[in-house]
Amino acid sequence: MAQTQQDEYVSFExxxxxxxxxxxxxxxxxxxxxxxxxxxRLQNLQNTVYSIDAPVVHRPWPLQRHLxxxxxxxxxxxxxxxxxxxxxxxxxxxxxxxxxxxxYVENSPIELNWRSLxxxxxxxxxxxxxxxxxxxxxxxxxxLLKHYKxxxxxxxxxxxxIDAVLGRKAPLISAEKLIRRGKGLQSxxxxxxxxxQSPFFQKFVEIAAAMCRDQVTRLPDDVLVLLxxxxxxxxxxxxxxxxxxxxxxxxxxPMNGRVQETTQRFILHHxxxxxxxxxxxxxxxAEVPEQAKVLFVQWLxxxxxxxxxxxxxxxxxxxxxxxxxxxxxxLSFEQKEWQ
Numbered sequence: 001m002a003q004t005q006q007d008e009y010v011s012f013e014x015x016x017x018x019x020x021x022x023x024x025x026x027x028x029x030x031x032x033x034x035x036x037x038x039x040x041r042l043q044n045l046q047n048t049v050y051s052i053d054a055p056v057v058h059r060p061w062p063l064q065r066h067l068x069x070x071x072x073x074x075x076x077x078x079x080x081x082x083x084x085x086x087x088x089x090x091x092x093x094x095x096x097x098x099x100x101x102x103x104y105v106e107n108s109p110i111e112l113n114w115r116s117l118x119x120x121x122x123x124x125x126x127x128x129x130x131x132x133x134x135x136x137x138x139x140x141x142x143x144l145l146k147h148y149k150x151x152x153x154x155x156x157x158x159x160x161x162i163d164a165v166l167g168r169k170a171p172l173i174s175a176e177k178l179i180r181r182g183k184g185l186q187s188x189x190x191x192x193x194x195x196x197q198s199p200f201f202q203k204f205v206e207i208a209a210a211m212c213r214d215q216v217t218r219l220p221d222d223v224l225v226l227l228x229x230x231x232x233x234x235x236x237x238x239x240x241x242x243x244x245x246x247x248x249x250x251x252x253x254p255m256n257g258r259v260q261e262t263t264q265r266f267i268l269h270h271x272x273x274x275x276x277x278x279x280x281x282x283x284x285x286a287e288v289p290e291q292a293k294v295l296f297v298q299w300l301x302x303x304x305x306x307x308x309x310x311x312x313x314x315x316x317x318x319x320x321x322x323x324x325x326x327x328x329x330x331l332s333f334e335q336k337e338w339q
Contacts, residue, residue, distance in 0.1 A: 025319065063088060070095055073104075083110055090116040096123035097131060102140040114152035117145055118193075121158060124166060125200035133168045142166050154193045171200060175208035182222045185230035196236060205234050206241055213249050217256050224259075228266050239272065240287050246273065247292035264299055275300065 066085040072078045081089070086105060089095045090112070096102075096119060105112070112120075120141045124131060131137060142162055148155050158165045164173040178188050194201050212219060212227040219227070232245070249263060267273045276285045276293050277300065285293050 067092075070101070074100060081108075086110060087113075087116050087119075090119035091123065093123040093126040096120050097127050097137045097141075099136050099140070102137055102144075106140050106144065112144060112148075114148065114150050114155045117148055117155055118152075120144065121165060122195045122198070125195050125198035128198065128200040128203065138166055157192065171203040171207050174204050175211055178204075178208050179211055179223060179226070182220065182226070184226060185234070202236060202238065202241075205231055205237070206245065209245050210248070213245070213252055216249070216252060216259050217254055224262065228262060232266065242272070243285075243287035244289070247289040250292040250296050251289070260299060264296075264303070267296065 063084075066088045069078070069081060069085045070089055073081055081104060086108070089101060124138060124141060145155070145159055145162060145166070148159055150156075161173075161177075164170055164177060167173060174192070174194075178185070181188065189196065194204070209227065209231040212223060212231065216224075216227070232242075246267065250267075255263075268275055273284055273288075274281045276282070276288075276297055
């Protein structure tokens with residue numbers, strides 16, 4: 001019995017070593033966590049932040065009565081729509097971009113307020129891939145926006161830059177404005193209030209990322225941060241488009257040492273990519289062009305040709321060994337790293 005109790009004792013020296021190891025591992029994990037860009041660490045929160053104080057994304061509460069009124073209108077049962085129905089239907093993309101609805105609004109005595117006009121623009125952006133950009137729907141909405149006489153700052157900005165909002169090349173023009181400003185994506189959204197869940201905004205981000213990539217070796221630091229910290233870290237990418245853009249970035253020439261290292265660090269710590277040499281990541285690289293994958297592996301082999309195991313803390317699993325092939329730290333978007 002005495003022997004059993006003695007076996008259960010742990011010396012103070014062993015306990016001290018264990019505590020020191022735990023504290024050291026916690027500090028290491030904390031340093032790595034703070035180096036991960038917030039956009040990739042809290043992507044759902046970032047989406048929510050983008051939508052705060054955005055008057056163009058809040059749709060009025062759906063009223064079945066207005067939808068029934070629209071159904072009666074298009075079936076010929078009634079020839080008019082009441083004002084509350086018009087204001088609501090401006091936020092229903094399939095109806096708001098219907099030429100029958102827009103023609104009725106254009107010819108009616110009702111004067112749309114800023115909220116209804118914002119709904120029409122949002123509806124266009126939500127159906128951007130299905131609309132004829134030279135068709136009557138876009139044309140009527142442009143005319144309605146031009147006749148706005150209120151004081152809403154967002155509507156006035158759209159009105160003064162209508163080609164960047166509803167023009168045939170609107171995503172391209174807006175992307176050029178973003179890059180010229182050299183500020184973050186959130187700052188741009190605060191000013192323009194685009195619907196971040198729309199195909200229009202997806203196209204805008206894709207074009208902006210491609211434009212940055214085309215001049216990546218000449219970009220100032222603030223635009224490099226925009227590319228890696230905002231555009232490529234945006235959580236709304238269609239995964240096939242994202243992988244294609246990553247492949248194009250890897251293959252881009254010329255590629256200086258700083259941009260190559262930045263690209264490596266971004267990819268290695270992105271949850272949808274990581275190190276392609278590890279079997280667990282093979283499926284993640286399936287949509288990246290093979291030539292880009294081969295070149296990226298060549299970069300990694302020059303940096304560290306060996307795969308090693310690392311002792312890490314994982315939620316719900318505790319301390320465990322994880323296979324790792326590169327010692328590069330995650331990108332940090334603190335100002336001091338980009339000076």
